[in-house]
Amino acid sequence: MYAFIVNPNSRSGLGLKIWEQLELILKERHIDYQIYFTRRPGHGAKLAAQICDTDADTLVVLGGDGTIGEVVDGIRDLTKLTLAYIPIGSGNDFARSMKLTKDPTKALLHILNPTDYAYINVGVLKTPQIERRYAVSSGIGFDADVCYHNNLSSKLKHFLNKCKLGKLSYTAIALHLLLTSNPKSMRITLDDQKPITFPKVYFIAAMNQRYEGGGFEFCPQADPKDDLLDIIVVSGLSKFKILCLLPTAYKGKHTKFKGIYTYQCKSAKIESVQVLPVHTDGEADLRSDTVTFALEPDRIRFIRS
């Protein structure tokens, strides 16, 4: 049986409209399914946990990166369910990285007749307070601050979504925050190696997928099937240089410049001299000065659509 988790609010309310169209197809084809709507932040994880106690074998997510992140966080045993995804969010970095179709009807038809599966890694963020899984990326510092303010500025996001310019909202907020930021040093420990201290760190992100922030290809080598996290550290650059580099990150060309450091590892511990915002899949409801990123030992079976 299929279980659908739908964020009706995704991309400023588009989620519900798309679900209503897709439900007609499910009914026409007499598909056995259950529908669950997310009602508030964090609800996706609770619904996913609840679904694990039903006889659903395929869990389909309709929403954005935040919703798919919440859902992987809530699944109890990653080996017991097949995951599928219909991207209807604003940023859609998971779909972009996995090269999924943007057409919801095509995606549903693939999911109902699956031919291609990927077994994908799931990230884990730990702070002294919480442990949470993620699907795309998690980061500390400037990138999380952008997510935090982007989610606060719902009017701007709503307006840009209406004009089909959702990803521009990240860019506009990023520019403003960059100019007012005051980056300090951070220490990173990759696996069991010697710690490295970086001065003036804007952000460090641990990526399971290549893109974050609505289309920035921060870690072009990231592959969710390689059992490795890809780390990006942005350190010691002037604000002017960051402004010049940012557009090159849309095509993953930023990595060859001084001040951008990338690594691959199984786990990374970050210690910051100041408490900073932390995000998982673009939802930045956390703050910490110490975070650890890792991967779950199990992968989840995912239907490519």
Ligand SMILES: Nc1ncnc2c1ncn2[C@@H]1O[C@H](COP(=O)(O)OP(=O)(O)OP(=O)(O)O)[C@@H](O)[C@H]1O
């Ligand atoms: N009914 C709801 N009302 C308000 N917020 C919700 C609701 N359901 C889920 N949410 C929250 O909205 C967040 C963002 O939703 P989602 O990721 O689906 O869409 P998006 O923000 O448009 O896309 P993206 O994350 O790709 O930019 C989720 O992480 C969740 O915390």
